[in-house]
Amino acid sequence: MSGGKNMNRTKKRAVVLLVMLSMVLVPTMAGRFLAPNDPYQTNLSQALKGPSAVYPFGTDNLGRCILSRILEGAAASIFSALAVVAVVFTIGTLIGLTAGYAGGWIDQVLMKVTMVFQAFPSFILAVAVAGMLGPGLRNAMISLAVMYWTTYARLARSLVIQLKEEAYIKAAKMCGAKGRHIIFRHILPNMISPMMITAALDISNVTLSMAGLSFLGLGVQAPLAEWGLMISDGRPYLQTAPWCIFFPSLALFAVVVLFNLTGDCLRDAIDARGEGRADA
């Protein structure tokens, strides 16, 4: 990709996306303060009421305000996914870096372990781990980490192996640079962009998986608010009160689309600079 025109378009897109992303993320971060009603206040006389001025998105089967619960639940739905990505990014990079830099039997063993984890249908592994640990947000996050770390380990390893062959790394080694110096000064900084692209594109997947686990009842537990759980709880009222399902789904969908667009935009921006390839 060459020429300033494309770059400008990417920049414009990035700005638009950042604005949109902050329009979604800032209210959700401040959810507790923006919520029109108490997300946990039950009021059976107002149960399953459609959207109104007091309850913009209607109420659920216990008469709780759905909009307030969506805002309250954003933390569990979005920020837990971000935390999982941060964790698998770190763990995967460490493992991949070790395997790729050390080589030999360490590499062999670590890569075989990665391969075994990848031999499981990933969501099923997450379901099984969450099922064994028992439901709960922390356990759901652990099971998602178990599911997602392998991508980063493999990518980091292949990047390290590629970089190790670069002339400047060899030169640094020849000059007597220490391993730690080479890793932190030369290898890690050059790995960051492709790894970041993968992470950015992964956020939406993790968000969807998290919602899937909650939907199955393996994530956040009632009465706490979380989107996947809200959708699951609304199932009996599919016919009578479809807003119970519609609005949390819409929130989830909007956030996932935004994360996807942002990830793509980031990839294009970094690719345009020619710093890395998103071949994950």
Next chain:
Amino acid sequence: MIKFLARKTGMLILIFIGITFLSFCLTYLSPSNPAEIKLNKTGVPPTEELLEQTREEMGLNRPLLVRYGDWLFDMMKGDMGTSIRNGKPVVSELKKALPQTAALTLVSMAAVLLISIPFGVLCARFKDGPFDIAVRFVTYLFASLPSFFLALVFLYLFSVKLGWFPVIAPKGIRGIIMPALVLALTLSAWYIRQVRTIVLDELSKEYIAGSRARGVPEREILFSHVLRNAMLPITTLVGVSLAGMLGGTTIVENVFSWPGLGQLAMEAITARDYPVIQGYVVWMALIFLLVNFLVDLSYGWIDPKVRR
């Protein structure tokens, strides 16, 4: 070919051991221990002494690897323990549910291919045309759609509003249509893009330009050259995407009450029935492993270059 087979089989055995070992270790994640569960079930209040005795009886005090070996040996004989929930053998529980999941997976995989190959090829053929742009837009949105939401929309539209299908899926063809379609649609979004890329890649090769220069009709190029060569990478896609599909069955089966492995697993999780959860993950992983092994072999069969 023999060398290729031997290498593949060696890898298969290695991964098999890895999978079973990891699944075996999963039980250590559970907060309650098997001896306690057993005692609770018989209604005996678990004292420290009794727990120790039960642990000894159940062989829980032996080293991990010995226990793994025993467990693996029993599994090979078809004994994966008994369900805590109803005391039935785990294997028979799994066997009962497996055909449902297998049928669901096969039907949706067929639907995925039927949907995505024509769409993917057409998108590639008319790249950047209105059709291509529209399909890309729709697939982009679909990739962001949680499968359970799509399932609920289907349930609302076709069961509640139109009344075409019962809300709880009956066994047989009428019951499989909705879960299979939901599963297929969510995966097709990804598939169409992959097929499009594969076909575009093939279309950019020199022999295509050569054929065009020689005046070979576009239709013939597309069907007898491009599609034939594209079948190889598409075969691999099937193997790779099976993981997503098996994972998707967990959710879809639960929404549509389809009595497959996914529903069994969720019932087991709710009842803290650890042997069944363990059996579920082992079976799913082995199915995935076996199918990919077969895909690998067929790939080597079709394309001699891979054998090396």
